Amino acid sequence: MADQEITLMKGNEAIAHAAIRCGCDGYFGYPITPQSEVLETLAAEKPWETTGMVVLQAESEVSSINMVYGGASTGKKVMTSSSSPGISLMQEGISYMAGAELPALIVDVMRGGPGLGTIQPSQSDYFQACKGGGHGDYHLIVLAPASVQEMADFVDLAFTLAFRYRNPAMILADGAIGQMMEKVVLPPFKPRRTEEEIIKECPWATTGRVGGRKPNIITSLELRSEEMEVINLRIQAKYREIEEKEVRFEEFMLDDADYAIVAFGSAARIAKKSIEIARSQGIKVGLLRPITLWPFPTKEVQKLAERVKGILSLEINAGQMVEDIRLAVEGKVPVRHFGRLGGIIPDPDEVVDALKRSF
Amino acid sequence: MTEEIIIAGFGGQGVLSMGKILAYAGLMEGKEVTWMPAYGPEQRGGTANVTVIVSDDPVSSPILSSYDTAIVLNQPSLEKFEPKVKPGGTIIYDGYGISEPPTRPDINIYRIDAMDAAAEMNLIKTFNMIVLGGLLKIHPVVKIESVLAALRKTLPERHHHLIPKNEEAIRKGMEIIKKL
Amino acid sequence: MTREEIIEKGQVVYHKPTLLNDTPMHYCPGCSHGVVHKLVSEVIEEMEMTEKTIAISPVGCAVFAYKYIDVDWQEAAHGRAPALASATKRLWPDRLVFTYQGDGDLACIGTAETIHALNRAENITIIFINNAIYGMTGGQMAPTTLLGMKTATCPYGREVSLHGYPLKVTEIAATLDGTCYVTRQAVHTVAAINRAKKAIRKAFEYSMQGKGSNLVEIVSTCNSGWKMSPEKANKWMEENMFEFYHLGDLKDAGADK
Numbered sequence: 146m147a148d149q150e151i152t153l154m155k156g157n158e159a160i161a162h163a164a165i166r167c168g169c170d171g172y173f174g175y176p177i178t179p180q181s182e183v184l185e186t187l188a189a190e191k192p193w194e195t196t197g198m199v200v201l202q203a204e205s206e207v208s209s210i211n212m213v214y215g216g217a218s219t220g221k222k223v224m225t226s227s228s229s230p231g232i233s234l235m236q237e238g239i240s241y242m243a244g245a246e247l248p249a250l251i252v253d254v255m256r257g258g259p260g261l262g263t264i265q266p267s268q269s270d271y272f273q274a275c276k277g278g279g280h281g282d283y284h285l286i287v288l289a290p291a292s293v294q295e296m297a298d299f300v301d302l303a304f305t306l307a308f309r310y311r312n313p314a315m316i317l318a319d320g321a322i323g324q325m326m327e328k329v330v331l332p333p334f335k336p337r338r339t340e341e342e343i344i345k346e347c348p349w350a351t352t353g354r355v356g357g358r359k360p361n362i363i364t365s366l367e368l369r370s371e372e373m374e375v376i377n378l379r380i381q382a383k384y385r386e387i388e389e390k391e392v393r394f395e396e397f398m399l400d401d402a403d404y405a406i407v408a409f410g411s412a413a414r415i416a417k418k419s420i421e422i423a424r425s426q427g428i429k430v431g432l433l434r435p436i437t438l439w440p441f442p443t444k445e446v447q448k449l450a451e452r453v454k455g456i457l458s459l460e461i462n463a464g465q466m467v468e469d470i471r472l473a474v475e476g477k478v479p480v481r482h483f484g485r486l487g488g489i490i491p492d493p494d495e496v497v498d499a500l501k502r503s504f
Numbered sequence: 505m506t507e508e509i510i511i512a513g514f515g516g517q518g519v520l521s522m523g524k525i526l527a528y529a530g531l532m533e534g535k536e537v538t539w540m541p542a543y544g545p546e547q548r549g550g551t552a553n554v555t556v557i558v559s560d561d562p563v564s565s566p567i568l569s570s571y572d573t574a575i576v577l578n579q580p581s582l583e584k585f586e587p588k589v590k591p592g593g594t595i596i597y598d599g600y601g602i603s604e605p606p607t608r609p610d611i612n613i614y615r616i617d618a619m620d621a622a623a624e625m626n627l628i629k630t631f632n633m634i635v636l637g638g639l640l641k642i643h644p645v646v647k648i649e650s651v652l653a654a655l656r657k658t659l660p661e662r663h664h665h666l667i668p669k670n671e672e673a674i675r676k677g678m679e680i681i682k683k684l
Numbered sequence: 685m686t687r688e689e690i691i692e693k694g695q696v697v698y699h700k701p702t703l704l705n706d707t708p709m710h711y712c713p714g715c716s717h718g719v720v721h722k723l724v725s726e727v728i729e730e731m732e733m734t735e736k737t738i739a740i741s742p743v744g745c746a747v748f749a750y751k752y753i754d755v756d757w758q759e760a761a762h763g764r765a766p767a768l769a770s771a772t773k774r775l776w777p778d779r780l781v782f783t784y785q786g787d788g789d790l791a792c793i794g795t796a797e798t799i800h801a802l803n804r805a806e807n808i809t810i811i812f813i814n815n816a817i818y819g820m821t822g823g824q825m826a827p828t829t830l831l832g833m834k835t836a837t838c839p840y841g842r843e844v845s846l847h848g849y850p851l852k853v854t855e856i857a858a859t860l861d862g863t864c865y866v867t868r869q870a871v872h873t874v875a876a877i878n879r880a881k882k883a884i885r886k887a888f889e890y891s892m893q894g895k896g897s898n899l900v901e902i903v904s905t906c907n908s909g910w911k912m913s914p915e916k917a918n919k920w921m922e923e924n925m926f927e928f929y930h931l932g933d934l935k936d937a938g939a940d941k
Contacts, residue, residue: 151531152531153524153527153528153531153537153539170775171771171774171775173771178543179543199771199774199775201770201771201774203767203800204796204797204800205796207764207767207796207797208764208767208796208797208800209767211760211761211764211767211768211771211797212767212768212770212771213771214758214760214761214764214767214768214771215740215758215760215767215768215769215770215771215772216771216772216775218758218768218772219738219772219775219776221775223771223775237761238761238764241761245759264543265543320543321540321566321567324540324541324543325538325539325540325541325566326524326527326537326538326539326540327537327538327539327563327566328531328536328537340776351738351756351757351758351772352738352756352776352779353735353736353737353738353755353756353776353779354734354735354737354754354755354756355735356735357734357735359754360750360754360755360756360757361756361757362750362756362757362758362759363757363758363759364750364757364758364759365759366747366759411566411567414564414565414566414567415564415565415567416565417564417565418564418565418568419565421564490567492567492568492569493565493567493568493569494569494570495569
């Protein structure tokens, strides 16, 4: 494959190709619709013969995430992917990784729940992704791609952020972004780091006591409460720094807007079409698209509340992100929610109707 | 130019791959494209559909309320998508799979007997290419050369000897599509 | 007088492995863990693998193994150690990777991870301490608890109708194509300790030779959980545990792999 090839592929396939190209050391996963193409593409590409990347189909999502825990403990760039029910199974491991402060990438290609639910697209794992998900006080860095191109681009970005803050990062996509094909420019190849580079860049990693250094221990356990509080406070300080520095968002036609839609991922794509339709009917509406769902663009939403008459949270769920919007807005303007459930994607006309009904 | 197309039929009719070839051909002409399937167990025998958008500008929503063109290859798909064709838009249906043809007076209705033609040519597997040929005759969304290039790109090498048959099928489709 | 001064005046006839540090162990007096920790440390030292060892500790009494043996450690979630070890070994193939797990961790909550890591022929060693009881949480029933044996959650003795049968994971492991060396040992006598050490060494060597997965079960006592003196616990183990959990090699395919 050429260095910067323009091609047509599914979001799931883009994740796999981007992983190989960004120097990922290992992928550990388990099949589940609608994300199985990630593992299938990796298996077909055989990166172990080219870049040396390890690809392993685990016996369960529980095992996948713990393989990621083990691999991340050694300073390697490792990842997994799954869809909603599988991500629920991974919560234990994700909490341990947050506690042990391990950099890794988890991809969630969401489907409708609760329970086994449906295999169709949904955004109903927003709470799970952004509010911890597992036990304990922790956050993942959560990136929400809205195109196949962003599926490819966010793999490297997620790893960069994960290693910068020693914190697990998540790409929160949905079945629509995972299954749809679009034009994508794959990133250029970046070599995997050598073992020497890893040992130098990750002095905390369990690589073996190379050069006779002191033992490294990766653990989330500390039975002395006073010490555990200190660890928690340090992690919280890290989260405040991430909130300060890493908020990412996109604005679309907000300059003259009377109303704003806030939407992420595929809902944001639908919102753009709805905005075209609404504007053709004389309704001045724009879009704020959070790219990082955690850290959430709270300040941007606050600024929005100063200049629009109302905000519609468009989500493919029963209303999750709308809570964060309302917290930011502090009652200054009406905040409404519109979404469809159970794997149904709202169409652009429905959104325009919802906009008219809401304000 | 933006062309918003829904292709719908039974799983196994080549609906998804027809959409993929169309999208790929658009990509090769430097256009913006999205291919959004209704995925899942529907691929096996049930109804299958895919939304393909080919545009000169970045594509906003891959999911649409209405379409410029609907290609319907069975009765349930016709019933579902005929109402969603934009006024002045186009519907193309295969006579074999449709017992009650479309009736809307405000859209252009085309019939293509692709299944019969594929059977006559003894090329059942090129059924979807015949339909694609019909579409390209009335809406030249992409050039035939781009479709052939897309086939070369997406078909495994061992199937490249089938490309002339596919071209034959496309030309057949262009020939037999008729406006009602 | 320091330890060094005492040593200087006499003649050293025995010393603990340098990898075993001076942190006071939290294990109960008479517990088998201390002996197994020593054996593991000795083998790593003798194989000169200190700089290349990555160990995985479990949830259970050995959760703090990382405090006592001076190698790199990852502390796993309950039962998941073989998953961590699988990834670690695949990503660092020239490292010595082993897990150290108890019966609750390995044979109950982590059965899937254990069986699949072993059967994938991961080039790792699993050290399995089987004392037929949950020690750390206060003596509850384990998958390996013998029939009739009393624990906090089977206070009238384990009964088939209520609790089912004790699980012989090591026998299962021996049937798996992915395993190279599967053995059951004990550390209650000097002779047994010597045999157990040889078994650990063999397992570690096979794992480094890429011959597949290795399981070393150590049938152990838990005198606190069993509510016996260490001496009585050893005797009880010999009379009851060995009858159900036979000692010896169950599989050694090292020559064929």
